[in-house]
Amino acid sequence: MLDKVNLEKILFLDIETVPQTYDFKDLDETTAGLFNQKTRFQQKDGKTVEEIYGERGGILAEFGKIVCISVGYINKPKSGVIVNKKIKLKSFYHDDEETLLKNFADLLNDYYSDPYHVLCAHNGKEFDFPYIARRMLIHGLKLPLPLDIAGKKPWEVNHIDTLELWKFGDYKHYTSLPLLCHIFKIPTPKDDISGADVARVYYEEKDLERIKVYCEKDVVALIQLFLKMKGDGLVEEGDIIYS
Template identity: 90%
Template sequence: MLEKVQLEKILFLDIETVPQVYDFKNLDETTAGLFNQKTRFQQKDGKTVDEIYGERGGILAEFGKIVCISVGFVTEPKSGVVTGKKIRMKSFYHDDEETLLKQFADLLNDYYNSPYHLLCGHNAKEFDFPYIARRMLIHGLKLPNALDIAGKKPWEVNHLDTLELWKFGDYKHYTSLPLLCHIFNIPTPKDDISGADVARVYYEENDLERIKVYCEKDVVALIQLFLKMKGNDLVEESNILYS
């Protein structure tokens, strides 16, 4: 099936998220109470609500926000050109979440709005795609067609997920992107910070540029993994172009 997928029709993406406020104690009373209620089962494991907020505040769309969306797409060499495939990268990153979501929505509406275009991420069907859609709705933004899946048949939803591809129908099996990169001999996507560091880097270091670089590495790794799954060669480092 992957052999029939046109690489140039796929937008690969990854997002980085943080809690809306850094510390649980800084939440307003209503929000704190609702977070406490939503995570009550996790608290039974002996963790405090403050600890759970530090771990999950950024990954729950109701309590977190997106600070970076990095995207990449692959261009195939034209006939007669000897150079190989190229990866072109672009990132939307901003302290104002609504601004970056509008910019990302414009990209989807302008360039990825046909039935032939696809979105691809790792664990994106469970996390990235719904998170982006939820945050857009919270800001009152109209969902681009690529994210508006309500009422669509499963085969009408043009989303690809490398985690789902690797599962081969095994719903109990989770495999991280770094692990898949390791077994496929793809260069490690992240060598600076980890997901656990993003909130600290954002709130304590105020370094969105560092977060952007971290996010872009994931997208490059995602694309290389997809190429491997498709039976293609990796894109050379010199052919990865950043905006």
């Protein structure tokens, strides 16, 4: 099945999100009450609502925001040209989420809106794609065609999820991107932060550039994993063009 997918038509992506406020106590009364209600079952495990907000505030689209979307695509050599395929990366990162989303929407509308284009992310169907769409609607933005899936049949939705590919129909467990890269022996650069550090780096260090670098590395790992799953060779580090 993957053999039929045109690599040059795929936009690979990853997002980084943070809670809308760094501390639960900074939420307005209504929002705090609604978060408390939404997470009441997690609180039965002995965790406080403040702890749960620190852990989950950024991954719930109703209470979080996107601070970076990194995308990558593959440039394949033309027939007869002896050069390696290359990965090219671009990132949208901004303190103003609406501006970030508008710029990303422009990319999709201008270059990835025909029926042959595909979006790919790890756990994208459960997280990245719906999160982006929900935040766009919250800001009153019109959904680009690749994200406007209401009423479409499953085979009409041009989304690839490497987590779903790995499950082979199994719904019992989640497998992380780092774990899959490890077992497939995909070299990944060691980073000084993880996903759990993004909110701290954003709110305390105010270092969006550092978050952008981390996000782009995840996109590279995603692309290399997809190539492995497809049976293709990996892209060499020297053929990766960062933004």
